[in-house]
Amino acid sequence: xxxxxxxxxxxxxxxxxxxVDIAVGAGESIAIIGANGAGKSTLVRAICGLIPxxxxxxxxxxxxxxxxxxxxxxxxxxxxxLEGRHLFGELSLESNLRIAETQGSKRRNARFxxxxxxxxxxxxxxxGRLGAPVGVFSGGEQQxxxxxxxxxxKPDLLILDEPSTGLAPKVVREIVAVIQTLRQKGxxxxxxxxxxxxxxxxxxxxxVMSLGKIVKELDSTDxxxxxxxxxxxxxxxx
Amino acid sequence: MTVSPDTQRARAWTWAxxxxxxxxxxxxxxxxxxxxxxxxxxxGLYTIAGLGVSFLLGQCGIVSLAQSGFYGIGAYxxxxxxxxxxxxxxxxxxxxxxxxxxxxxxVGIPVLRLSGHFLALATLALxxxxxxxxxxxxxxxxxxxxxxxxxxxxxxxxxFSTPFRFYYLVxxxxxxxxxxxxxxxxxxxxxxxxAMRDAPAAAAVAGIPITSLKVRIFVLSAAVGSxxxxxxxxxVSFISVxxxxxxxxxxxLLIAVLGGVRSIPGTIAxxxxxxxxxxxxxxxxxxxxxxxxxxLIVAVIFLPGGFGGFVSSTWRRLTAGPRPSATGGP
Numbered sequence: 001x002x003x004x005x006x007x008x009x010x011x012x013x014x015x016x017x018x019x020v021d022i023a024v025g026a027g028e029s030i031a032i033i034g035a036n037g038a039g040k041s042t043l044v045r046a047i048c049g050l051i052p053x054x055x056x057x058x059x060x061x062x063x064x065x066x067x068x069x070x071x072x073x074x075x076x077x078x079x080x081x082l083e084g085r086h087l088f089g090e091l092s093l094e095s096n097l098r099i100a101e102t103q104g105s106k107r108r109n110a111r112f113x114x115x116x117x118x119x120x121x122x123x124x125x126x127x128g129r130l131g132a133p134v135g136v137f138s139g140g141e142q143q144x145x146x147x148x149x150x151x152x153x154k155p156d157l158l159i160l161d162e163p164s165t166g167l168a169p170k171v172v173r174e175i176v177a178v179i180q181t182l183r184q185k186g187x188x189x190x191x192x193x194x195x196x197x198x199x200x201x202x203x204x205x206x207x208v209m210s211l212g213k214i215v216k217e218l219d220s221t222d223x224x225x226x227x228x229x230x231x232x233x234x235x236x237x238x
Numbered sequence: 239m240t241v242s243p244d245t246q247r248a249r250a251w252t253w254a255x256x257x258x259x260x261x262x263x264x265x266x267x268x269x270x271x272x273x274x275x276x277x278x279x280x281x282g283l284y285t286i287a288g289l290g291v292s293f294l295l296g297q298c299g300i301v302s303l304a305q306s307g308f309y310g311i312g313a314y315x316x317x318x319x320x321x322x323x324x325x326x327x328x329x330x331x332x333x334x335x336x337x338x339x340x341x342x343x344x345v346g347i348p349v350l351r352l353s354g355h356f357l358a359l360a361t362l363a364l365x366x367x368x369x370x371x372x373x374x375x376x377x378x379x380x381x382x383x384x385x386x387x388x389x390x391x392x393x394x395x396x397x398f399s400t401p402f403r404f405y406y407l408v409x410x411x412x413x414x415x416x417x418x419x420x421x422x423x424x425x426x427x428x429x430x431x432x433a434m435r436d437a438p439a440a441a442a443v444a445g446i447p448i449t450s451l452k453v454r455i456f457v458l459s460a461a462v463g464s465x466x467x468x469x470x471x472x473x474v475s476f477i478s479v480x481x482x483x484x485x486x487x488x489x490x491l492l493i494a495v496l497g498g499v500r501s502i503p504g505t506i507a508x509x510x511x512x513x514x515x516x517x518x519x520x521x522x523x524x525x526x527x528x529x530x531x532x533x534l535i536v537a538v539i540f541l542p543g544g545f546g547g548f549v550s551s552t553w554r555r556l557t558a559g560p561r562p563s564a565t566g567g568p
Contacts, residue, residue: 069447069449071445087436099433
């Protein structure tokens with residue numbers, strides 16, 4: 001579905017990512033964990049095109065996308081929920097969603113054909129609040145708007161950058177439930193998460209990042225081994 | 239859609255005030271001197287050119303100092319098309335808009351990738367280049383001598399030959415463009431623009447083609463500036479290179495900022511200020527440029543949102559405030 005080869009990227013002329021190789025298979029959910037400053041969000045920004053790649057390739061189903069602008073990558077089925085949500089705060093909930101719907105409608109024969117109604121079914125709180133500006137929503141609600149907006153782009157790969165950050169445990173459970181629903185539907189996911197428990201629960205395998213590099217790959221067995229996770233937390237996230 | 243009583247009342251008042259404004263607008267020339275009407279005609283021309291600058295700045299965050307160039311292209315297209323080539327007036331006007339739009343597109347694609355000060359400087363360079371070309375391409379522009387004998391616009395046998403008559407041509411054009419830009423702002427494109435302004439990164443990953451959207455708004459702005467220039471040429475019937483210098487570009491930017499870049503109708507107030515204030519202040523003698531500058535500074539300090547921003551914030555307080563009786567009264 002998505003693969004990076006020897007990807008190098010950063011800000012200005014300063015590289016932050018070095019030779020990053022990751023692969024997300026069709027229908028797979030992959031987590032990337034690492035301490036603050038490990039380069040996780042930089043990797044997300046490089047994959048969705050918000051920062052240019054300096055070297056290496058990013059392939060979506062075998063097609064190189066590293067030189068495309070962000071909107072063209074969205075048309076190739078790569079959607080992202082950025083860290084900190086980045087909603088269009090002045091606009092109503094409906095406008096926030098319709099913008100994505102308009103762009104998503106350009107994707108013909110999308111595997112996951114989320115409609116406006118489907119998103120309202122997934123997040124029932126949205127019904128009745130379509131006219132409200134999203135700036136007044138709670139943190140959890142805003143996160144759900146950001147996810148709903150990304151789904152309306154009809155992606156086959158959804159990237160979630162720190163979806164649980166700053167949310168109450170009850171709200172985190174709701175977000176986890178949505179992620180599990182998407183996994184059951186067979187959508188490919190790339191999950192960036194500080195909270196290792198949530199990450200392990202929501203993904204098949206994981207990469208550990210440190211100082212801009214992939215330092216460890218965890219297969220399905222290791223990734224769901226609680227004692228090993230405690231060690232990794234100590235070594236890389238402490 | 240449900241509409242709150244506050245919104246309904248605000249809408250009713252908006253319509254009432256718009257209607258009253260139109261009546262005043264239509265009656266005004268009957269009570270004013272020829273000189274004053276002439277100023278109002280220029281205010282109309284500058285409103286049109288200023289709308290392009292204002293929308294570009296308010297919605298895309300792009301400071302354009304190139305508008306004097308497009309204003310000039312429109313004027314010379316109208317002048318050359320009608321006098322040298324003998325083309326019908328609408329052909330000249332449309333040719334100017336097409337040329338301006340094409341130049342804006344060609345220049346915009348590389349230039350609009352720049353940001354902030356670099357972008358403003360690039361548009362300034364564009365205006366300077368245009369001014370030099372207007373001076374040098376004598377076969378086209380007449381150089382310093384200019385072009386005279388530009389025909390007046392006539393519709394159904396009625397010639398817009400005097401300030402009084404032209405007033406009723408230029409302002410409907412300005413009002414139509416205000417309506418057009420307002421509709422654009424509320425269209426899907428407008429919502430995409432507001433999204434881009436709110437959260438540029440999210441807009442990009444939500445599939446909005448940022449650069450091409452900015453280029454399209456720049457092209458529109460150039461075409462609108464060109465239209466104003468063409469109307470200007472047909473109004474004064476003689477044009478020379480002096481009308482298309484950098485100070486004109488700065489006037490258009492001032493109109494946008496004074497009017498309030500987030501307010502489309504506010505552009506009218508900006509244009510009235512920029513055309514009328516120097517004229518009235520000049521009666522006070524040689525001190526008038528200083529007074530104009532002071533007036534500008536005061537306006538920018540006390541009205542950071544421009545006249546339009548001031549009116550709309552006051553308006554919101556009156557129509558949707560905690561004391562709704564404020565709009566009523568005995």
